Amino acid sequence: MSEINLLKSLPKTKRNVQARAEAKDPKVIHIAKQFSELFFDGPRKYGYGGYYYDGRWIPVAKDIIEHFNLKPGDRVLDVGCAKGFLVKDLMKVCPGLEAFGLDISEYALKHCEPEIIGRLHQGTADQLPFPDNSFEAVISINTIHNYKREGVITALKEIQRVSKGKGYVQVDSYHTPGQKQLLEEWVLTAEFHDYPQEWIKLFKEAGYTGDYYWTILE
DSSP states (O other), X not given: OOBOOTTTTSOOOXXXXXXXXXXXXXXXXXXXXXXXXXXXXXXXXXXXXOOOOOSTTHHHHHHXXXXXXXXXXXXXXXXXXXXXXXXXXXXXXXXXXXXXXXXXXXXHHHTOOGGGTTSEEEOOTTSOOSOTTOOSEEEEESOGGGSOHHHHHHHHHHHHHHTTTOEEEEEEOOSSHHHHHHHHHHOSSOOOOOOHHHHHHHHHHHTOOSEEEEEOOO
16 A cells, blocks of 8 residues: 555646635535536536546556556456546557446446447446456545545445455545645535545555545645
8 A cells, every 4th residue: 555646647627716615505515416417517616617538637547557567458447437538548548458437427427438338337436336356456536535434434445345455546635724724615525535644544444455645735
């Protein structure tokens, strides 16, 4: 289990935290947690503000393949895959790689990239519909923190179960009280977040042996 940033090549997202905080209310949060059209492709106050493929995940896919030494024929799963951009790019970077995705959002799966139709499953991270040890590696980026603490532990156990112990999770975190406040003003769907040292304790409690990193707003 080690801390490693496999998303270092992603361009920085522009966030207007003040506008998000001002727009946030129980109705907006409820809509965001439906993970439907408004979350992905509606106004920014509900989520992404438009989630489209632009190739930005290609260098991330390269880093993931190198980190896990993935090769054609290996099976890899993206938990919380949304429209499947990373799944597409994993297969593009490593032809023959058996990449799959899982997401709770019917809308996202119905609007996936054409190349990966049939590779995405609808489901939840706390009950993965796959046999034990069925993937060479499992990736989950900014997804499991959408559960409360007990659900996070269950999701980590599920990732551990299907991944042969080789996983990568990235979750909401912060190093300072100021970063914590910024995150709380921004997030719509996260149910659990904590300081890195507390996350690491939780990983150990869950028996998770994969790698990890943090999404920190600055």
